[in-house]
Amino acid sequence: MAGSPGPAPSSGQDHKPDAVAHADIVPMVWFSCGLAALAGLLFGMDIGVISGALPFIKQEFHLSTGMEGWIVSSMMVGAAVGAFFAGGISNRFGRRKAMLYSAVLFFFGALVAVVAMNTTLLVVARIMLGLAVGVASFTAPLYLSEVAPERIRGTTISFYQLMVTVGILAAFVSNLAFSYIESWRWMFGVLMIPAGMLFLGVLMVPNSPRWLAAHDRFDEARNVLNKLRGSREEIEYEIKEIQESLEQEEQSRGFDMFKENPNFRRSVLLGVSLQIVQQFTGMNAIMYFAPQIFEASGFEGTAAQLWSTVATGLVNVLATFIAIGFVDRLGRKPILYAGFSIMAISMAVLATILGIGPSTSFLQYTAMGALLVFVAGFAMSAGPLIWTLCAEIQPLRGRDFGISASTVANWVGNFAVGQFFPIMLVGIGGTMTFGILAALNLLFIVFTLLLIPETKGISLEKIEKNLMGGKALRDIGA
Template sequence: MTLFVSVSAAVAGLLFGLDIGVISGALPFITQHFTLNSQQQEWVVSTMMLGAAIGALANGWLSSALGRKYSLMAGAILFIIGSLGSALAPTVEILMISRVVLGMAVGIASYTAPLYLSEMATEDIRGKMISMYQLMVTLGILLAFLSDTALSYSGDWRMMLGILAIPASLLLILVVFLPNSPRWLAAKGRHIEAEEVLSKLRDTSEKARQELQDIRESLKLKQHGWELFKMNSNVRRAVFLGMLLQAMQQFTGMNIIMYYAPKIFEMAGFTTTHEQMMATIVVGLTFMLATFIAIFMVDKAGRKPALKIGFSVMAVGTLVLGYCLMQFDNGNASEGLSYLSVGMTMMCIAGYAMSAAPVVWILCSEIQPLKSRDFGITCSTTTNWVSNMIIGATFLSLLDAVGPAATFWLYTALNIAFIGVTFWLIPETKNVTLEHIEKKLMAGEKLRHIGQ
């Protein structure tokens, strides 16, 4: 049962990654087809994130009222509608609307899948399961880059976007057979069903009964996220920490590499579409392979060490990448600098994949009290997509305004700041039950101590 749950949630991650990656290769051909300026290109990219923010907001209610299973089902249906709408769009406006629908699906998946996994897994493998979800996101990005490269010779951007409907249909079929989350069932008073699900997921019936008892204890106060947010300062601390974590993840600047990789490699001296797409594939492969580091490290070394190392690697990578692009901007082009730019891009992505990409989602699913979990994760996930939309909608404008070097050095400064925030504020939660984290939080412990 645990394996089937992991595989099904992973397909949601695959779709998430496909949607993030596919626009990178399709954008140059969409730009040519519709004759788009820089601002219109930014909106083709960022309308997906607008939809994701809407989806995350709506899914706070959807996930609480209908459950994690039916939220994933709704997301799969929206994936199918959005991908087919994008592929068939007769105008750029219709394309943007379809991208909003796709974004709503991504917002639902990015909210529900990690939450569902965190509620189905035991504390000793929780980080690994959510990191596996992140691995599928990176695999989706890589597959999107490969698909884009294969279709780039014909310039068939409609096929690039429409192919997403195939895995979306698979997700819809798989979700039909998923069980509901035992935590959600218990929250709805369906304790017998919750114990039945736990019995299939845990080694012994005794473990299942004990976990259900722990869940019931934490459910004695009804879930009223907004009311608790207003009344309880400890709930507010958890919500704001989740929002900060998601903003930090996005303002590392790594997703601009996912969205604008061919543009970045064009600035780095790769003049042909083939060269740009091959370099993009190398980045996607790096992203996927580096995620394995997180899978094996996050439940052993912990969350904080991964973040400290990752932010440091990204700071160095963006610093050197900015220098390389400055040389090209000044006319000092060389083949060596082109390959160094690819190497630094790979370094940035590796640092992101082993740290902020999976760890932030893990932490956000762990730190919210059960009574306000849906509200807290709604706030943090919405923050992720609003932040994502901001970086997607400003990158080309920043390049025009301050140049490539200053743009990447801005992200260097932000990554250095995030190292300090990690030391000062972020808790270590490896091998700690959700109930224990909640108890320490509600007792007023400092945020960095709630996992101790």
């Protein structure tokens, strides 16, 4: 049966020749990855803009708590739908065209938000923006994983997450600037700039060689690899690995492969679990509702709260450089252990202070410090590395389906956070809410130990061979 489990055929060459393992990284790789990572800028700005715009939208349209949550979370509904269809779009038209479609949709979603005269039209705009972000958040890490050599794959996908954090910071700074004229429409209007940048940038990058090969366009795949790899040996070795992975999987793809192959089901479920873990660290709740959290911590006034969000965004950007610098040196799991530990401790400190009551300046700034440390812990670990792992663990013929499933899970979790976090803050209070987040981050350390593989320096084809050979999930990067 196509895609049935069993030992994968061996190339007889489990270790790469030195000429392949140590080939130079050509400038075109960095250029292509940098432009594709602009999709992260869209993602980040759309996350960041709502926290500053929401107080003014609430004032203009007299929002209830339920409608406030819906305006935040409607973007996640669109993103989940976009991610669901992104696999089919990416598989049929290619990673490059999928990112172009995303940029166009994002531009017009921002435009509709600018002219929205009621909450219904604003929700429509948020859903359009979500559709664009869903496609982009699926396609960009996938493209990066397929274009970059494995020795810098973690770095390039982490660079995508860096652009997410830069986008969040840019949105926070923009929010702060436009808060002085109380213009939430201009806050949304700024989103059209990264949409145009992504569209123009993606026009200049090549298509994914692995996507071309999966569609029997090997000559084009070889031509792209000629631009992306530093030696003839590296190109031939990579083409051979891609061919073997395609032959192993025969013609099963997507959902058919999911139904037929229990090993593929394992990788899909792991990807889904990873994205749920990322959402329930609590990071996006903090990004969406940062002003309210700082208000609960004792900081009064919109300007003070927005300045605090700018500090949060700056820490988010700077800490991501830790992941970029060390993910391909230390590996994925050690950084995840550190990040989840930092987040658990920070949330516990914040919960304790809110329980006591931030009645003094010392306690207020300690609460703010705990929040910033939490953001740093996320930005150096679960932020970039979850996307990296989800792009690495899926086999080639099932990659579109597997990453689509995990990206949908990301946005469903994101929706749940956006919808229920403000209700939890009001209903059970900050102490209990942040205490729950601290406990969840402790559980995620155990999850990392038992299920997450170490994929540092391992080719996508080797990971696939281990997965299809039936190795335990935490060992498929061996």
